[in-house]
Amino acid sequence: MSKGSARMKSLRSAFTGMPPGRASWHRSGRLLLLAGIAACASYGPASAQNALVTPQLIGRPDAPVSISISPRFAYSHQTNMAARRDVLVEAFEGWVRRNPDVKIQVVVQQGDDAVGRTKLVQDATAGRAPDAVMIEQIAYPVFYSLAQSFDPYLTQKEIADFFPGVLQGMKDPKSGEVKFLQFTSYTSGLWYRRDLVSAAPTTLEELRTEAKRLKDEKQFRYGLFALGGTEILQNHLLPHVTAAGGEIFNNGQPVFGEPKNKEALVKVLSYWKDVVKSGTAPAQITSASGTGDVTSRVAADEMPFILGGSFFSSGIIGTGKAENWAFAPMPQFAGAPRVQYQGGWSWAMFTKDKAKQALVADLLMEVYVGRDGMARWGKAGGYTPTRLSVMEEHTAFVNDRLANSFAQAVASATALPNNRYVASVDAALTNAFQQVVIGSATPEKAVDEAWATVQGQMR
Numbered sequence: 468m469s470k471g472s473a474r475m476k477s478l479r480s481a482f483t484g485m486p487p488g489r490a491s492w493h494r495s496g497r498l499l500l501l502a503g504i505a506a507c508a509s510y511g512p513a514s515a516q517n518a519l520v521t522p523q524l525i526g527r528p529d530a531p532v533s534i535s536i537s538p539r540f541a542y543s544h545q546t547n548m549a550a551r552r553d554v555l556v557e558a559f560e561g562w563v564r565r566n567p568d569v570k571i572q573v574v575v576q577q578g579d580d581a582v583g584r585t586k587l588v589q590d591a592t593a594g595r596a597p598d599a600v601m602i603e604q605i606a607y608p609v610f611y612s613l614a615q616s617f618d619p620y621l622t623q624k625e626i627a628d629f630f631p632g633v634l635q636g637m638k639d640p641k642s643g644e645v646k647f648l649q650f651t652s653y654t655s656g657l658w659y660r661r662d663l664v665s666a667a668p669t670t671l672e673e674l675r676t677e678a679k680r681l682k683d684e685k686q687f688r689y690g691l692f693a694l695g696g697t698e699i700l701q702n703h704l705l706p707h708v709t710a711a712g713g714e715i716f717n718n719g720q721p722v723f724g725e726p727k728n729k730e731a732l733v734k735v736l737s738y739w740k741d742v743v744k745s746g747t748a749p750a751q752i753t754s755a756s757g758t759g760d761v762t763s764r765v766a767a768d769e770m771p772f773i774l775g776g777s778f779f780s781s782g783i784i785g786t787g788k789a790e791n792w793a794f795a796p797m798p799q800f801a802g803a804p805r806v807q808y809q810g811g812w813s814w815a816m817f818t819k820d821k822a823k824q825a826l827v828a829d830l831l832m833e834v835y836v837g838r839d840g841m842a843r844w845g846k847a848g849g850y851t852p853t854r855l856s857v858m859e860e861h862t863a864f865v866n867d868r869l870a871n872s873f874a875q876a877v878a879s880a881t882a883l884p885n886n887r888y889v890a891s892v893d894a895a896l897t898n899a900f901q902q903v904v905i906g907s908a909t910p911e912k913a914v915d916e917a918w919a920t921v922q923g924q925m926r
Contacts, residue, residue, distance in 0.1 A: 519563055520544065520556050526563040526570030534823050534830070535572040535597040542601060542812065542848075543575050554847040558834040569826060576601065581890075584609060591817050598818035599827045604636050604810040605701075607647060607885045608719075614815040616644040620828035628838075632809050633853045636882030647813035650835045651850040654809040654876045655702045657795045658773035658783070667795035671707070671738055674772060674798050679747045681771040689770040690747040696756030699900045700893040701808060701883055702775055707735045710803035715896075719886035721925070723896070724918030729911075732896075734800070736903045736910035743904050753901040758782045765792070777873040781849040784869075794872040809880035811853060845870075851877055888921070895920045 519526060522545050540546060544555040563569060574597055576583055584606055590596040591613040602610060616639075626645060629637065630652070637647045657674065659667045663681060668674040678690030694702060700715070708715055708723070713731025715723045723732050742748045755761070761773060762782035773779070774797075783789050796807055814831050818824055834840050838854065842861040845852045851873040852858055864870045899913035908916070 520560050523573050524570060525559045525573060527567065528570065530563075530568050530570035532569045532823075532826070533572060534569060534818070534826050535574060535599070536827070536830070537574045537576055537597040537600040539601050539812065540575050540577055543573065545573075545575055548848075550847040551844075554843045555834065558840060558843065562830055562833050566826070571830070572597075588613070594819075596817040598823055599814050599816050599831060602647065602813055602815045604647075604649060604813060605883055605885050605889060607636055607813075608887060610815055611639045611641070611646055613817065614639075614646040615817060615819060615824060616642075616646060617648060617816060617828055618644050620825060620832075621645060628854045628856050630809075630853055630855065630878050630880075632807075632877065632880040632882050633811070636885065637813065647815050648831055648836045649811050649813040649853050650841055650844065651848070652809050652811040652853045652873075652877045653776050653778045653851065654797075654807055654873065654880050655706065655774070655776050656797045656807070656876050658775065658779065658792055659795065660771040660791055661793040662791045663771050667793065668772075668798050669795075670801045671798050672801050675738075675742055675745075675747060678742070678770075678772050679745060682747060685771070687768070687770050689749055689764075691742060691772045691774065692748065692755075692761065692764060692770045693752050693774040694755045694757070694760065695752030695901065695904060696754050696760075697897065698776075698893070699897040700889070701810065703739075703900070704732065704735060704896055705808050705884070706797045706806045707738075707799065708732050710799040710806040711735065712803075715892065716884045716886060716888070719888070721888050721892050721918075721921050723892070724914065724922070729914050729918070732914050733910040736900060736913060738800075739900065740903050740906075740910060744906075750905050753904050762786055777851060777876065780869055780873070784849070789869070794869060794876070796876045805879075807876055807880035808883045809877045810883040853877075888925070891924050892921055 525544075541548070541551070544552055544559060546552050546555075559571070563571065580603070587596060587600060588609060591610070626634065629649070633649050633652060637645050637649055639646045657667050660681075663685070664677060668677050674691065681687060682690030705715060708728070708731045711731040711734055713723070713728040715721065715728065715732070722728055739748070743750050743752075758779055759782065761775060761779050762785065764770060765773075765783050765788060766786040768788075777794060780789075780794075783792055796805060799805060814835065816824060816827055818827060832840065835844055838856050838860070841852050841854060842857050842863060844850065845857065846861075846863040851870060852864065858864050858871070858874045864874070895917035899908070899917040902908040902913045903910050
């Protein structure tokens with residue numbers, strides 16, 4: 468058995484309830500449906516690709532059927548990244564050639580995410596939202612009731628091919644319908660210098676010891692680094708508090724101030740207080756909030772360990788030093804179970820027109836979410852796929868060491884919490900984390916203040 472096959476066998480074993488055999492794709496039903504909806508018009512071939520793919524319009528301007536999509540800029544064919552742009556232009560161009568009576572209006576998302584979500588809620592409620600819109604996994608709850616179901620346009624094999632934790636979030640918790648098509652995924656874990664340690668530490672205690680040892684022996688600037696200025700909830704607190712037996716949310720409600728949960732949270736914050744006080748991690752992590760803050764230090768060989776996201780990969784690869792780095796699941800306190808969370812970007816569908824729904828679903832599967840589309844996009848963009856078949860059957864991922872590490876972690880991960888209080892809790896606990904790290908508050912006081920803040924906002 469090859470190493471790639473062994474990795475894929477291990478990946479499949481991480482699933483529960485996965486049907487035996489490889490996931491297969493049957494799109495004939497969807498294509499027949501589209502044939503009935505979009506009869507071929509007698510257009511001659513375009514003289515050039517540019518005639519079909521322009522920044523705001525894909526397809527022929529005089530096509531009688533119009534659908535609209537709203538991607539993020541970096542996920543659109545307008546992106547400045549050539550590899551992504553080339554893949555998307557080719558895919559879009561191929562789709563409109565096969566559907567010559569359909570044109571695609573493109574409205575790229577830019578600006579503040581929170582403002583954009585608020586506008587989208589208003590537009591979707593009023594029935595004027597684009598037919599399909601990209602939405603991040605953490606924003607699902609806002610749109611479950613507004614998004615339309617993809618179920619009529621997916622086979623059961625297609626649905627079952629998504630990683631379980633991904634599928635969990637894609638489904639409306641009330642109706643069980645697939646409301647989102649998640650096509651990228653990320654998780655948080657431990658980046659480590661594989662040229663210096665034979666295996667990744669599996670406990671936080673071991674990580675603290677090894678980070679301190681390597682810092683002293685190899686004269687690193689830091690033993691451990693992390694982004695401490697943003698996304699503290701998903702990168703550090705959620706997995707560790709949960710594994711320690713606590714909860715931050717229960718049934719969509721914040722509960723981190725309750726005695727048992729506070730105890731677990733204080734334990735996690737105390738750990739960070741200790742690693743900073745010992746000099747193993749710098750207090751300056753509180754001002755580190757972007758991938759560039761990590762990759763610049765990787766390029767300078769400043770530390771042997773990083774706690775953070777799989778989304779650091781493209782930046783680390785860009786330093787030319789990725790061969791020295793590996794990724795492992797999130798370490799936990801000794802004796803605690805393994806806990807992973809995952810998030811990512813998805814497509815939601817808002818049009819209620821059944822004919823347009825069929826076209827939109829087929830377009831998204833062709834370009835972003837289908838097996839081949841996801842493989843092309845994931846390879847070009849450096850994203851972890853969300854489907855088992857892509858990891859099993861495309862050599863770009865089967866033979867990619869880092870991609871397989873990410874998939875192993877995502878395969879058994881739970882969807883990040885997505886409720887109406889996530890933003891306020893994240894802000895309050897990020898402040899608590901930072902106050903502890905810089906020594907302005909004890910862990911107990913920081914948790915109490917965060918709990919009081921969130922309770923005040925809930926009233």
